[in-house]
Amino acid sequence: MLLRTTISLFRKDLLIEFRNRYVIGGIALYVLSSVMVIYFSLNYNDSIKQLSPVIWGIFFWLIILFSSINAIANGFFREPEGRSHYYYYIASPQAIILSKLLYNFIFTILLITLAFVVFAVMIGNPVTNLPLFFATALLGGTGYSFLFTLMGAIASRAGNNATLVAVLGFPIIIPLLIFITKLTAAAIGESEFTNEAFTNMALLGAFDVIQLLLAYVLFPYIWRD
Amino acid sequence: MIELLKKTWWKYTTVAILLYVLIGGLLVPLGPGITSVFPITFSSDTTVDFTLRGFNTHFKDAADVQVWFKNGTDFYCADKTTVVENGLLKIVFSFPKKSTNKLIGKSFDLVINDKLDGTVSIRDAVTVFPSQVADSTADSTQIKATCSPEVAVAKFSQFAFPYREILYQSIRNTFYHVPMWFAMMLILIFSTVYSVRYLNKGRIEDDILASQAVNVALMFGALGLATGMTWATYTWGEPWPNDPKLNGAAVGVIIYMAYIVLRGSLTDEIKRAKISAVYNVFAIVIFTLFIFIIPRLTDSLHPGNGGNPAFSKYDLDSHLRLFFYPAVIGWSMLGFWLLSIGVRIKLLESKKSSQ
Numbered sequence: 001m002l003l004r005t006t007i008s009l010f011r012k013d014l015l016i017e018f019r020n021r022y023v024i025g026g027i028a029l030y031v032l033s034s035v036m037v038i039y040f041s042l043n044y045n046d047s048i049k050q051l052s053p054v055i056w057g058i059f060f061w062l063i064i065l066f067s068s069i070n071a072i073a074n075g076f077f078r079e080p081e082g083r084s085h086y087y088y089y090i091a092s093p094q095a096i097i098l099s100k101l102l103y104n105f106i107f108t109i110l111l112i113t114l115a116f117v118v119f120a121v122m123i124g125n126p127v128t129n130l131p132l133f134f135a136t137a138l139l140g141g142t143g144y145s146f147l148f149t150l151m152g153a154i155a156s157r158a159g160n161n162a163t164l165v166a167v168l169g170f171p172i173i174i175p176l177l178i179f180i181t182k183l184t185a186a187a188i189g190e191s192e193f194t195n196e197a198f199t200n201m202a203l204l205g206a207f208d209v210i211q212l213l214l215a216y217v218l219f220p221y222i223w224r225d
Numbered sequence: 226m227i228e229l230l231k232k233t234w235w236k237y238t239t240v241a242i243l244l245y246v247l248i249g250g251l252l253v254p255l256g257p258g259i260t261s262v263f264p265i266t267f268s269s270d271t272t273v274d275f276t277l278r279g280f281n282t283h284f285k286d287a288a289d290v291q292v293w294f295k296n297g298t299d300f301y302c303a304d305k306t307t308v309v310e311n312g313l314l315k316i317v318f319s320f321p322k323k324s325t326n327k328l329i330g331k332s333f334d335l336v337i338n339d340k341l342d343g344t345v346s347i348r349d350a351v352t353v354f355p356s357q358v359a360d361s362t363a364d365s366t367q368i369k370a371t372c373s374p375e376v377a378v379a380k381f382s383q384f385a386f387p388y389r390e391i392l393y394q395s396i397r398n399t400f401y402h403v404p405m406w407f408a409m410m411l412i413l414i415f416s417t418v419y420s421v422r423y424l425n426k427g428r429i430e431d432d433i434l435a436s437q438a439v440n441v442a443l444m445f446g447a448l449g450l451a452t453g454m455t456w457a458t459y460t461w462g463e464p465w466p467n468d469p470k471l472n473g474a475a476v477g478v479i480i481y482m483a484y485i486v487l488r489g490s491l492t493d494e495i496k497r498a499k500i501s502a503v504y505n506v507f508a509i510v511i512f513t514l515f516i517f518i519i520p521r522l523t524d525s526l527h528p529g530n531g532g533n534p535a536f537s538k539y540d541l542d543s544h545l546r547l548f549f550y551p552a553v554i555g556w557s558m559l560g561f562w563l564l565s566i567g568v569r570i571k572l573l574e575s576k577k578s579s580q
Contacts (some may be wrong), residue, residue, distance in 0.1 A: 150507070155499050158491050167486050168504070171479035172511055175472070175519060203519070214510060218503045221424050 002098075005091050009099035023078075028114060029072045034063045034117045038152055042123070047100040053126035057184035061140070061177060065120040067111055068144045072104050076152040090225065099221035101149050101212065108145040110139045115119040126188050132197065140180040146211040146216075147172055150218055153215075179204050231565060239562055242555035250400040250548050256381050257282040257342040258388025262335055262350045272304075272319035277337065279345065280388060284308045287339035291374065292316050294333035294351065301333070303374035330354075343380035349389065387542040391460050399545060400552040402452040405476075407443035408557040412438050412564065413481075417509040420502035430572065432498035435505060436488060437567035439481055441560050446478040470527045473515035480508050 017023055038059055042048040087096055116137070119125065127133045149167050155164040179200045185191045260278045267273040276397050277292070284290050291301040292314065303316035314337070335350035370444060386396055416438035423431035453471065454464040466473060487504055491497035 120346065154487070154500055154504060158487065161490055164487065164490055168483045171476050171483055174476050175515055181299070207514070210510065210514070214507050218507060221499060221503050225500070 002092065002095055002180055005095035006098040009087075009091060009095060012100050013099065017150040020121050021034065023071070024075075024110075027107075027111060030067050030070060031063060031111065034067070035115070035122055038063075039122045048123065049189060051124065053188040054181075054185055056119070056123065056126055057181055059123075061180055061184070063115055064108075064112055064141070064144065065173065065177070068104075068141075069113065069148055069166055069169065071081050071107055072145065072148040073152045073155065075100075075104065075107075075164050076156040077160045077162070079156070092219040093223040094142045094216060095136060096223065097149075097153070097215055100153070101146055102216060104145040104149045105142055108141040109138070112141050131212045132183065135186060135201060136180060136204075139201060139208060140176070140183075142208045143176045143180075143204060143211065144173070146208060146215060147176075150211065150215040150219070153219060157222055165175070167220060175203070176204070176220070203217040226578045231569075234559065236562060239555060239558040240552050243559060246400050246548050246552040246555055250552070251395050253548075254383070255383050255394060255396070255545070256282060256343050256383075256385035256388045258390075259335065259337065259345050259347045259350075262347065265350065267318075268354050271315060275303075275316045275318060275351075277314040277316065278333070279312045279314070279337070279342075281385070282337075282345065283311050283338075283341040284314050284339065285311045287341040290314065290337065290339040292335070292337050294318070295336050295346075296331055296333050300372055340364065343383070345388070386544055386546060395456055395459050396545070398452060398456045400548050402449060402456055404549070404553040405445045405449040405452065405557040407553050408560045409442045409449060411557050412442045412445065412560050413509055413512065415564075416442065417505055420505040421500055423502045424506075429498060429575070430568075432502060433571045433575070434564070434568055435502065437564055437571060438504070439484055440567060441564045443478065443481050443485070444557075444563070445560060446474070446481070450474060450478065461538050468520075468527060470516065470520035473519055476515055477512045480512060484508060 039048070042051060116125075146167060151165050151169040154168060155161055158164055182191070183197055183200050183204075186194075186197045228531050259282075260280045261276075263276045264273065290306055290308055292306050293299045294303075301318075303315040303318050307315045309315060330353065332349035332352045334346055334348045336344060336346040338344045389396055416435045419431045419435040419438070421437065422428070453474070457466060457471075458464045484501060484504055488497055488501050491500060
């Protein structure tokens with residue numbers, strides 16, 4: 001029952017998205033513009049040729065960070081007030097949060113893919129260990145999307161304050177970013193791909209699971225208003 | 226709960242404990258230790274005169290000073306020991322040529338023992354370098370005989386704190402920095418319990434308690450960071466080395482500052498209570514994760530994490546314990562006292578506004 005509700009809510013979100021694609025278009029444009037800004041700033045004195053791969057990774061993950069905050073926060077804020085009441089009666093809060101988590105997860109993965117393609121075309125692709133990078137992207141993207149989904153849910157109850165999503169989410173994303181950049185450095189070849197990478201990945205995975213559980217347990221309390 | 230904290234005996238006990246900890250912690254002298262060894266390297270074919278300086282040592286007053294170098298389980302006694310004064314010792318030490326093939330590049334611990342000071346030592350005090358002179362026909366298998374020094378059973382009899390390398394006098398910070406973080410953790414757990422209580426029962430007093438607890442915890446966090454940075458400047462060289470536990474602690478403090486911001490952005494009392502209770506539960510899990518679990522898994526300068534021996538077993542001398550446990554209790558009691566004041570103010574305010 002829970003699964004079926006979740007899937008149907010998820011499909012509803014997808015359907016809304018495909019009908020008027022301005023959300024996905026908006027985010028795609030956000031990513032593209034950000035990459036353009038970086039590209040032009042770097043091209044200023046040809047420093048794009050000297051772009052250290054670690055800086056590449058940092059740029060990449062920062063863009064993903066800001067784009068996903070925007071995307072997810074706006075996703076919550078866009079729900080009209082009446083519709084939330086409707087959902088309250090027809091679906092359990094667990095189903096709602098699971099469908100939102102799943103939707104934002106898919107969204108973030110698409111975002112990362114898009115950003116990676118654009119980066120590769122415009123700024124270069126220093127990644128040598130592609131499987132590791134994709135694993136990092138998967139785990140990191142999951143972390144981002146789960147965290148900002150929960151924070152967006154909290155902020156949507158606090159008057160649709162977009163700054164609040166950032167204020168609540170940034171402290172928690174910082175250690176996540178540390179692990180992600182360490183793994184990206186290993187994927188680029190800047191540091192050794194040792195067992196430490198597996199530890200980092202396990203930590204990221206554990207963090208994602210913890211966030212999932214917390215969101216699952218805590219969302220009903222937020223929803224009850 | 227608040228009734229307990231209002232009682233006068235709580236306040237007097239807190240003040241008494243904290244005064245005891247502060248005065249005792251600052252006045253108790255530091256035990257004996259070796260401050261310097263000169264020179265710190267020597268060639269294997271030379272006879273070297275070492276100059277050893279001690280802190281709070283009594284070389285002259287004690288009758289029998291034994292000095293030896295230790296490498297693993299091998300002991301090498303000094304050839305000749307001359308006591309100059311209570312804090313200065315000169316020894317003569319030599320290795321025969323070619324006898325130290327096995328020991329070249331290795332470091333020795335220096336150990337001094339006498340009846341008044343007990344045993345004082347420095348780890349890895351000196352290192353052996355290969356000899357400059359070409360080897361002659363000396364027997365290569367001859368190794369300087371190891372000696373078995375008689376380690377006096379006596380220990381330093383005065384009440385003193387242990388003399389630890391790197392820390393020296395700043396070991397006294399153990400009564401400020403560590404108990405503050407303990408108190409902070411305790412108060413945060415308290416806050417989470419009351420947040421969960423609020424989510425279950427809906428009494429607004431629980432929410433007031435939870436939010437004031439976070440305020441007090443933030444104060445302790447700021448103090449803990451300040452004492453930690455002071456300590457780090459003198460022991461690790463800079464106020465903020467790139468250490469996972471420090472970064473985790475900073476992130477934890479920011480997480481709770483975000484809690485305050487969240488509360489500030491909500492105006493409806495019930496909604497504010499509910500949302501902040503949810504965030505509080507989320508925050509304590511993440512906080513525990515960042516402060517305790519992640520530093521243990523990575524390299525860290527902090528004792529107890531990242532391969533260093535745990536803080537409580539090796540570093541907590543019995544003399545330190547006499548002040549450390551009361552310090553934890555004292556700072557926690559102070560925290561709860563501040564919490565009770567905050568809660569009572571808020572309760573009075575809400576009563577006044579509802580009249």
